[in-house]
Amino acid sequence: MVQFESNVKFVPYSQERVYNKLEDLNNLSGIKERLEQVREKVGDKIQDITFDRDSLTLTVQGMNVTLRIIEREPCKCIKFEGDHSPIPLNLWVQMLPVTSEQAKLKVTIRAEVNMFMKAMISKPLQEGVEKLAEMLAMIPY
Numbered sequence: 001m002v003q004f005e006s007n008v009k010f011v012p013y014s015q016e017r018v019y020n021k022l023e024d025l026n027n028l029s030g031i032k033e034r035l036e037q038v039r040e041k042v043g044d045k046i047q048d049i050t051f052d053r054d055s056l057t058l059t060v061q062g063m064n065v066t067l068r069i070i071e072r073e074p075c076k077c078i079k080f081e082g083d084h085s086p087i088p089l090n091l092w093v094q095m096l097p098v099t100s101e102q103a104k105l106k107v108t109i110r111a112e113v114n115m116f117m118k119a120m121i122s123k124p125l126q127e128g129v130e131k132l133a134e135m136l137a138m139i140p141y
Helices: 015-022 025-037 115-138
Strands: 002-005 009-011 046-051 055-060 063-073 077-083 089-099 102-111
Touching (some): 025 055
Antiparallel strands (some): 046 055, 077 089
16 A cells, blocks of 8 residues: 655635535536646646546546545545555545635545556656645646
8 A cells, every 4th residue: 555645825815716616517517627727737648537426537647537536524535445456546635714704625546556567657656646735736726
């Protein structure tokens, strides 16, 4: 089991607003537009993204990966589980208040991989968790 954590990101919105936006993944349709705007930063690693209330599917370097919400802890944490992912993984987004109008968030990925796979996926997963946290911090909540 390996774990990757993003740096803490600050967002200029309340913890409740951040949670309310993220707990229904349909609210993230704006990410598709943002993805086109930051394509040069992300490159062609993420080709497509689709959403419904409880899951998101993205095509990363030709592989489809679906993340499904498995638990919602109101205003604090949203936990996802990889569904149809190449490796068993969990992802969670944690939110904490800073002030009444500012929150901080952190993204964590935990994956079950052997030592050989760990060497191969460590760098891409750490970069991925950072990019996801940056993208979530840029959303207008």
